[in-house]
Amino acid sequence: MNVLIIGCGKLGTRxxxxxxxxxxxxxxxxxxxxRFEMLPDDFNGLSIMGNPIDQDVLQSAGIEGCDxxxxxTDEDNVNIMAAQIAREIFGVGKVLxxxxxPVRAKLYEESGIDTICPTALASHAVYAYLFPDEQAENQIFHLGASSAELISLPCEKFMRGMKIREIERERQMLxxxxxxxxSRFxxxxxxxxxxDDAKTLIFMNMIH
Structure with a gap:
């Protein structure tokens, strides 16, 4: 898949x-x-410095050929404008x-823009921890055009310090x-x- 990422912060870097x-x-x-200095030495992608809502910058990053x-980015307005440009001007099929x-995220989703809201995710994660025996629908939320459920599992001692990508691969969840x-999230x-002090792990499982 050809992916264009807007924003090279901690999440973008990962x-x-x-x-x-x-x-x-x-x-x-x-x-x-x-910010590109946060990328590891083995990163072999393309890094472009520029305004992410500038069409010339987007074209230089290959937006016309991306999937x-x-x-x-750290700014909601920039993320929304970049998403709108990608979808409406360049016709990219998958834009997130x-x-x-959370309020703005819901409004934009209703207008057809797929969003992910870390604030809502953290809220659901805490709820899943506090009320693990509640019915599943209390832990299901919308993520763009799909739905997802949050699953809380106890963190065994051997899991502490474990590579995140390893446990994600083992559990087949994010x-x-x-x-x-x-209870610090x-x-x-x-x-x-x-x-090292993790007691509960919160996973997200996509529901198609």
């Missing part, structure tokens, strides 16, 4: 790294060139925008975070290993 190591073609855009655009504000003994985005 996505770019994981996708390239899985054999996908990746381009990443950021308006701050120093998917993922917008994960990270939106921190790890979105963990909860410590003191730690997002898995931007991390490579499970925290």
């Amino acid at each position: 996505l770019a790294t994981g996708l390239t190591r899985s054999g996908h073609d990746v381009s990443i855009i950021d308006n701050d060139a120093t 998917c655009v993922v917008c994960v 925008a990270r939106i921190l504000d 790890l979105i975070g963990s909860l410590s003994e003191k 730690v997002s898995a985005f931007g991390r490579s290993e499970i925290p």
Whole structure:
């Protein structure tokens, strides 16, 4: 798959790294060139410095030939504008925008833009931890055109310090975070290993 990532922060860096190591073609855009220093030495994708809502910059990153655009900058407005440009001007089939504000995320989803909201994910994760025996529908939420369920599992001692990609491969689910003994939520985005104080792991399982 040919993927264009907008934003080379912690999440963008992790996505770019994981996708390239899985054999996908990746381009990443950021308006701050120093952020590309977070990319590992084995990253073999294309990094472009520039305004992610500038059509010339998007074209130089290969948006016209990509299969998917993922917008994960730290600014909701930039992510939405980049997603709209990718979908409406360049006709990209799969476009996803990270939106921190749950209310705005829901509004944009209703307008046809697929979004992912870390704030909502964290909220659902805490709920899944506090009420693990609740019925499944209480832990199901919409993610763009699909739905997903959050599954909380106890973190065994041998799992602490384990590589996140290893446990994701073993469980066949995406790890979105963990909860410590003191109920502190730690997002898995931007991390490579499970925290040493993790008590509960929160996975996301897609429902098609």
